[in-house]
Amino acid sequence: MTAETAQDDMDGGRLSHDRTVSDPNYDGEFDAVVVGAGLAGSAAAITMARDGLDVIVLERGVSPGAKNVFGGVLYTPTIRELVDIDDAPLERYVGEKRFGMLSDDDETAVALRPGEWHEEPHNDSYTVLRGDFDEWFAEQAVEAGATLVTETTVTDLLRADDGTVVGVDTDRPDGELRASMVVLAEGGNSLVSEGADLKETPDRRDVAVAVKEVLEFPDNDDAIQDRFRLSGDAGASYHYFGDGAVGDAFGGAFIYTNDDTLSVGLAYRIEDAVSSQPKPERTLNRFKSHPAVAPLVRGGRTVEYTAKTIPEGGADAMPDLVHDGAVLVGDTAGLVLNNGVHLEGTNMAVESGYYAGQAVASAVENGRTDADALRSYSRSLNDSFVVQNLERYEWLMETATEDRDLMFRELPRAIADAGGEYFRIDREPKATHAENAKARLLRTVGGWRGAAKLAWRYRKVIS
Amino acid sequence: MSTQPHVPDVDNATLEDRLYTVKYEDPGDSHLDVRIPGFCEERCTTDDCVEVCPADVWRKEDGDEVPTIAYENCLECGSCRFACPYDNVVWEYPENGAGVTYRFG
Numbered sequence: 001m002t003a004e005t006a007q008d009d010m011d012g013g014r015l016s017h018d019r020t021v022s023d024p025n026y027d028g029e030f031d032a033v034v035v036g037a038g039l040a041g042s043a044a045a046i047t048m049a050r051d052g053l054d055v056i057v058l059e060r061g062v063s064p065g066a067k068n069v070f071g072g073v074l075y076t077p078t079i080r081e082l083v084d085i086d087d088a089p090l091e092r093y094v095g096e097k098r099f100g101m102l103s104d105d106d107e108t109a110v111a112l113r114p115g116e117w118h119e120e121p122h123n124d125s126y127t128v129l130r131g132d133f134d135e136w137f138a139e140q141a142v143e144a145g146a147t148l149v150t151e152t153t154v155t156d157l158l159r160a161d162d163g164t165v166v167g168v169d170t171d172r173p174d175g176e177l178r179a180s181m182v183v184l185a186e187g188g189n190s191l192v193s194e195g196a197d198l199k200e201t202p203d204r205r206d207v208a209v210a211v212k213e214v215l216e217f218p219d220n221d222d223a224i225q226d227r228f229r230l231s232g233d234a235g236a237s238y239h240y241f242g243d244g245a246v247g248d249a250f251g252g253a254f255i256y257t258n259d260d261t262l263s264v265g266l267a268y269r270i271e272d273a274v275s276s277q278p279k280p281e282r283t284l285n286r287f288k289s290h291p292a293v294a295p296l297v298r299g300g301r302t303v304e305y306t307a308k309t310i311p312e313g314g315a316d317a318m319p320d321l322v323h324d325g326a327v328l329v330g331d332t333a334g335l336v337l338n339n340g341v342h343l344e345g346t347n348m349a350v351e352s353g354y355y356a357g358q359a360v361a362s363a364v365e366n367g368r369t370d371a372d373a374l375r376s377y378s379r380s381l382n383d384s385f386v387v388q389n390l391e392r393y394e395w396l397m398e399t400a401t402e403d404r405d406l407m408f409r410e411l412p413r414a415i416a417d418a419g420g421e422y423f424r425i426d427r428e429p430k431a432t433h434a435e436n437a438k439a440r441l442l443r444t445v446g447g448w449r450g451a452a453k454l455a456w457r458y459r460k461v462i463s
Numbered sequence: 464m465s466t467q468p469h470v471p472d473v474d475n476a477t478l479e480d481r482l483y484t485v486k487y488e489d490p491g492d493s494h495l496d497v498r499i500p501g502f503c504e505e506r507c508t509t510d511d512c513v514e515v516c517p518a519d520v521w522r523k524e525d526g527d528e529v530p531t532i533a534y535e536n537c538l539e540c541g542s543c544r545f546a547c548p549y550d551n552v553v554w555e556y557p558e559n560g561a562g563v564t565y566r567f568g
Contacts, residue, residue: 062560067539068568105467130568151560171558189541191556202545209542211517213481214567261567270546274511281478281517291470298471304567305481307517307540 037064040330040349041185045141047357055146060153065134069308075347089132091258092235093122102244106416107292165325188331199319204270206313212265215300242412315390322374339393355380414444490561493534496553504528515546
């Protein structure tokens, strides 16, 4: 569905496309303005519209999703509560997770294929393409009663004399739009929120740069099923660490299977990107050419190349979520979990939109939209898995950054070497190989004492 | 060509071909700029904007003291804005739906 038809469909054509282009004229007509029709914005819009608010969603792209990029797994526990995802444009469910450590030319991997993941609701994990999904999700907000206007960029916030946010300014002629509440769901490149001093520009140690390609296989219809051992709607999510994945940098690479394409990409800290690291595009090429990766992606034709920045500062870097007349949700609020094993953001975006929507609805109903009246949003989010998970893994970024060489370069190599040694076939007894393998690992981690220290430092990853 | 017989060749598209996969509408003016050219000329020795950019928007050819900006390459990731240690990148959203339109995302 195009942006035009989405608008024509709304409210039986009450808002014609012409009018949205030439004369917004919605000033003061709405209770809440949502800036951005991504996952957090649409989740907030759905929640508020169902609670009876008049909601308008402003999207700068030609359609929802047009400016959005992610790796690719959508986690759906909350989305499933909000909408019927049977009709959603999902690609594949995640039936296998694989974690591979890459040194220059080795891979040591762990793969999980629990039988349960093949049964509904598939551990609430699906690969999706955001161009399709975000448009569909925004349509659910429109069906709930929200108004969606695309190709409209919010340029600033409007403030009352006391500083309360009372609406937005846009790039439309007469583009000011006053409303009781503004929900900022503009993504991680939060120009509006930063420009209005609702958050500081994140430090480059807390932001990752990501690049991704969508690959299709025109000469091999079975490439994806065969290479990833898939049948039916089953899919796979492969994660890679180590210097074969992202070189010197702190980050990781991924391959996700879509219906008939692969999403292949990587992300690492901007702080590292500006040092000795080759440029992101070169790093991607290098990853794709790794001996363990090349057989999975060979013959793929690039049908899209995308880039994004990811807020990875964790709980410490979260801005204030509530302000007089405004709330921050999703990537704008820094809600992304990346601890190496868990890579989540979509679920946290939806959760934040949902709680923010509830808080805004009750604040508007009570006729109070100051920060104190909105605190139930930050309280709910603090009590939810979103902030609890961020806080639980807060230490990990710091610790792993300190141990970066060990964790991402020396240890992957040592494990590959030790594995090779342990399984070596020659005329020595197995006991000798086991002893050599153990010695190789211990040399890298600093003996038994070092191993024990390391295990203690990272105990919380799995506990 | 791969030098190792067990590693198949992966034909990576060139950056130009990669950028060509993304639908783009030229907003007419650059949505990117440098705030104070003097910072680039006198203080900056690392060209972090050039290093981080996934799309070769920021370039410094021989003799350039201030990076040139190929804004029409921009994938709107924002990495240059965070990377610049002098906060010297001016970054605005392209207006009225212009700039990139991702099909898959």
